Amino acid sequence: MQPAGAGRRTWGALPPGMERRRAPAANRRYRQRRFWDGLYRREGAEPREWLGALRRFLPHLQPELRPADRILVLGCGNSALSHDLYELGYTDVTSIDYSPACIAAMRARYACCPSLHWAVMDIRALAFPDATFDVVLEKGTLDVLMVEETDPWNVSPQATATMHRVLAEVSRVLRPGGCFISITFAQPHFRKPHYAQEVFGWSLRHIACGDRDAGTFHYFLYIMRKGQPLDPTDLALGRHLHQPPPPPDPPPPPAPPDDEDYLFAIQL
Secondary structure, eight states, X not given: OOOTTTTOOOTTXXXXXXXXXXXXXXXXXXXXXXXXXXXXXXXXXXOOOSSOOHHHHHHHHGGGOOTTOOEEEESOTTOSHHHHHHHTTOOOEEEEESOHHHHHHHHHHTTTOTTEEEEEOOTTSOOSOTTOEEEXXXXXXXXXXXXXXXXXXXXXXXXXXXXXXXXXXXXXXEEEEEEEEEEESOOHHHHHHHHOOGGGOBOOEEEEEOOSSTTOOOEEEEEEEBTSOOOHHHHHHHHHTTSOOOOOOOOOOOXXXXXXXXXXXXXX
């Protein structure tokens, strides 16, 4: 099945004649279910935190949440995020992952929390009715869609289309006024064009976060509010994503033959 948008040239696409570099073979495993199933069979539900635990970004996350919110966590893995939210009073949390081994382990570990719901599901095709959730939250899950990309300035049409498909599903299951929160290492100039699509019907802002220790990586929270308009600057970024790349520079003029008198080539 061909994903929506496949075959369409996008902003950042390579000019004709240039070949896209291949990602290291090790990166491709992160797109494979058997890799994650094997990992979760070995590790079970012992917490592994991508980008850090909830306490690291809670001060920025908490203002966006209300205790009665219905929350969906995309690609939960064996992170303790869902349980940590539960412990803070956000008890209506549904967590999905496409690895059956992961969901089985998490369901068993947190069986004592009956309002934590677990489901095997593909983020590209969410099996929920429209406007089901107040909050959709992801932490590092969408980064997996980019693991085979070798140049963040030139994202492939396939990865762009897959990202769009996932975000369209997120927008669909969000209630009016709800928010989508994405936590990632991806910098705004790389990630905002994907999020800033008018068709999703949400506003967009981001917060840069990071530890005070020198040498640590910053990460970013992107907050999208359903039913609010995009800022014109972000709207322009989103439109650039689907524009064709500029034409390549013309080739330089041919050099004169070695036996030509250079004085004849001077334009006075």
